[in-house]
Amino acid sequence: DLYTWNRACTLKLIWLLFFQSGSVWVAWFKTEILSGNLSNFWTVKPNRKYSWLTNKLIKMRDVMFTWIKLKIESGRDCRFWTDNWYPEGKICELMTGGRRTRLGIRQDATIASLYDNGHWLLPPARSENQVSILAFLSGLTISTADDFYVWEIDRIPGKRSSTGFGLKEILDFIDTLSDLLTCCSVLLIVKLKTASTVSGKSTQQLVHSSSNYGFLLVILPSSPLDCSILRLVISHQTFPNPFWAKLQWVS
Numbered sequence: 001d002l003y004t005w006n007r008a009c010t011l012k013l014i015w016l017l018f019f020q021s022g023s024v025w026v027a028w029f030k031t032e033i034l035s036g037n038l039s040n041f042w043t044v045k046p047n048r049k050y051s052w053l054t055n056k057l058i059k060m061r062d063v064m065f066t067w068i069k070l071k072i073e074s075g076r077d078c079r080f081w082t083d084n085w086y087p088e089g090k091i092c093e094l095m096t097g098g099r100r101t102r103l104g105i106r107q108d109a110t111i112a113s114l115y116d117n118g119h120w121l122l123p124p125a126r127s128e129n130q131v132s133i134l135a136f137l138s139g140l141t142i143s144t145a146d147d148f149y150v151w152e153i154d155r156i157p158g159k160r161s162s163t164g165f166g167l168k169e170i171l172d173f174i175d176t177l178s179d180l181l182t183c184c185s186v187l188l189i190v191k192l193k194t195a196s197t198v199s200g201k202s203t204q205q206l207v208h209s210s211s212n213y214g215f216l217l218v219i220l221p222s223s224p225l226d227c228s229i230l231r232l233v234i235s236h237q238t239f240p241n242p243f244w245a246k247l248q249w250v251s
Contacts, residue, residue, distance in 0.1 A: 007060075014057055014064045017041065018149045029054075038149075042082045065090070069152045073145035075111030085111070086133060094129040115142055 017026055018038060033054055034040040042065065046055040070083045078085050081092050088094065095103060103123050105114070114121045120138070125131040 010056060010060055011064060013053075014041075014060065014068075015151065017057075018068055019151065039077070039079045039083055042084075067152060069150050071148050071150055072111055072140055073143045073147050075115060075142055075147065077147040078111040080105060080109045080111055080114060081107060086136060088132065091133065095133060097127065097129070111137075112142075 016023055017029060020026055030036060030038060033050065034044060041058075041061060044058060046058050050058075065084055068084055070078050070085045072078050072085055084090075086094070105122070120134065122134060122137075125134050
């Protein structure tokens with residue numbers, strides 16, 4: 001399915017833009033297209049002077065918007081209207097109800113610019129959505145740390161650093177994997193790290209036992225093309241979540 005493969009590769013470039021700052025291409029794109037600010041990705045418009053690929057990435061940003069969350073720390077880098085910081089959706093739609101108004105808030109206002117000594121400089125709430133947004137902001141703890149992006153699909157956030165996980169999460173992940181890669185066979189090998197064995201234990205017992213085991217997840221693609229697609233997905237984490245970072249390609 002070359003259409004899906006091409007789409008995945010395009011989405012991967014957007015992922016690189018936000019999560020692989022060491023890339024030369026990312027540095028060029030951020031400087032030349034986004035004027036040095038990643039937040040501009042959500043507002044920059046397609047332009048004839050841009051390459052076909054650049055305009056393609058811009059046109060696909062709505063697909064990625066809900067997956068790329070900006071976590072607020074200081075609020076200095078988080079734009080109130082355009083960044084994806086609110087868990088329930090786009091602020092520009094929820095705050096205004098689709099009307100062409102900014103409620104007295106500048107288009108380029110940051111979260112930090114609307115916060116002053118424990119008070120939020122926002123207009124009084126006039127809708128349920130506005131009440132919810134103000135309640136969310138009131139629950140934030142503003143710090144001096146930098147805001148940061150996280151990859152989040154179906155409200156399941158990726159981690160900034162690697163953490164442990166249990167067999168239940170692994171089995172849930174395999175269910176998701178089987179939906180994504182129907183052409184592949186999946187084999188899960190569990191090895192307990194203690195003297196106890198899997199023998200005599202049900203899956204339910206293993207799921208709720210302590211994390212005293214290791215595992216090997218083997219994915220077997222059924223054709224050379226499937227093999228290439230799977231290698232791309234795993235090696236470059238096109239669809240990353242806490243488990244993709246643990247997977248490795250083995251020839």
